Amino acid sequence: MTMNFNDPLLAGIVTLAVATWNPIALALTQGEVDAVAWQVSVLISPNLTQQGDAFLIEGEKTGSGVIVAQEGNSYYVLTALHVVWKRGGFHAIAMPDGQVYYVDASENSPDIIPLGDPSGELGQTIAGLDLALLRVQSDRPYPLARTAPNPLQAGTPVFVSGWPNPDDLRQKIRDRQLVSGAIAEVTPPSDDGGYRLLYSNPTRSGMSGGGIFNANGELIGIHGRGRGVQNNCSTPEVNANNSCGMYIGEFLADSRVQSLRLSLNQNPVDPGMIQYGLTYTSQTDRVNGSPVARSTPPPVLPPTITPETPQTSPSPPPVAEFPTPSPEAIASAQTIYYVDPNQGTNAATAGLTPENPFRSISYALQGARPGTVIYLAPGLYSARETFPLKLNPGVILIGNESQQGEGVMIRGGGITSTRTAGRQNYTLFAGNNSQILGVTLTNPHSNGTAIWIEDTTTVLIRNNTLMDNPREGILIGGSATPILEKNRFINNGGNGISIIQQGAGEIRNNDFTNNGIGVAIAGMANPLIADNHIRSNRNGIVVTASATPTIQGNILENNQNYGILTLGLAASSLGENNLFRNNGISSQLTARVQDWGVDIPSRTVTSTVFGCVEYEGGLATFAYTGQGSIPLPFLNWNHTASDSGLNRCRLVTSSLNKIVALTGQELANMALSTGRVHNNNAVCLVEQSGGICQDSNLLFYLGGEEQRNPGEGLSSLLPFRGAPAGNPVQQVETGAFIPLKDFAQRLKPESGLWFTD
Structure with a gap:
């Protein structure tokens, strides 16, 4: 293709498609199609809440999308509905310039417009179109894809743009690809998703x-x-060799789309846009998941450009990048302070302008009164701070809210007295009506908490990252009723959030990943836990004492032990939409x-008690070591070969309590063993060193097939066979033998339940 770069019509071409051109029949090379595609393609990370170049999490699948419309500062991204159908948390959208924005993924979110209706637990089938529009808010200029409901026929060349997932999801790198092929078949819209285009392009998940x-x-x-073969788009023979998708004509004709009255790009592809795409490359063609603290915003797609005048990268600003105060914040603020840990000065003459900021948050807080807004520049707030920091009533702390605190790190802690729990070590205290927006908080001390809230109302904690705190990210105590929303809780050793005493409030749209417990609730606390993503923790939600939380609309997945564990007199109100x-x-x-161990002989003491619990539609004997322990299944009676599960569960549980109490042994020094008692194969709880099966430690006799193979009979009852040590059953001269040291280790108290009685 030959372009006349001296053509006066090329002057002032706008990459946001405008009606400057008459229709032109272009026949582009694959490279030129790619130059257009990258400028309108986005990467979507469902239910993730990380930002910048760190929004990919190990083990997560991602999806793709296309920018198709703009209304003011609202951009509309078109994607497949099955990419974003799961609700709870957020969808992270990486735009072509590398900026990442959030789309609220809670139930009935106005920012997700589905064009179909998924059914089945995993959304396996879709009535209508497998399409959805996502509304993204940004004041940056982005091009729009040229939507073309052209006639389609077999053999037409087509190209698909997107980010394939790696085969090993532990890898966080994503490379955008444009894959070529041709239309193989055009069918009527399918009943499942409205699919009608089949094409030879080799696409991937x-x-x-x-x-x-x-x-x-x-x-x-x-x-x-x-x-x-089973992609349900055409015949198995055609499906086997072709990918499939939805035709843009069905999207344009959909009544929901028409009711939005969107300004779609109906103009021909702009040659200036092609030239720009060939000259520059997308900042999201490779997404590597590595955190990058940016001191300046990444380059923006320029609103105008011609081939003769390529735009150069902007110069760094002369002062630190502070958040832009909103008109509402300016109107309501009594005072606005600026703090920069790298360039500021702690002096009475500083702090009132971005050019002359304070150097520490501690200094700014000395003069902070209700209505004071403190803006934080990127940097580490640590050595020059006096911890714990105390946010006085009505003070608002703002860092990098759009990226959940990326680059704005508060690290440290100090010991002080609290009304809730005596002397504690925390990073920051949130006073009544205060707000904490867009910071990352870490307390490195062994019993450290990041944010402490007690006996306050209307505290707002939003768009922050609470990470690597040894105990918890946030503690809510007394009668506090804060609002915690859109925060990330990552790698906290105890809990993401602890709620004790009469703590309440709303915990909404947060992400909890790799914590000891995502949310731990005790006392008489009664918070609302709604629309959160709680995954890959040791335990998702633990409710103890007399707490009565309301839990609805959450995704609880891949937690090591429990999604929700309720102990004691606690009673959770569970919605059906978790x-x-x-x-x-x-x-x-x-x-x-609290009812376990009633059959323990008087004047004996034991560190482990056993109870018979409803489990997986049947019964199991569980073990528990008291304060701070998480009960775990010890023997599963659901598939027992003889006697009723109920009888065995009750009798064996009672025997376990008595044997442990009378021997005075720690469970870690004992073992399950098979042996012969009264000439019948039996299972006993024996001392690991030299113990043998006998009347005094007998748990139960094996029956039926179990008599012929006692080792397998015992093994089939073990719910902990998947422990890291592998199959725990050992064959010894006297029978099967299972040391309980590893199981007892798992019963040790959870550090996150330090506040339980």
């Missing part, structure tokens, strides 16, 4: 929602399914541990 472009660089559809997936022991378990 992660490219769902990506754009299908024709040889003119026009968007003709959205990719949804890869090759496969989603449980792949929690290790149980998604929901209730255990009245």
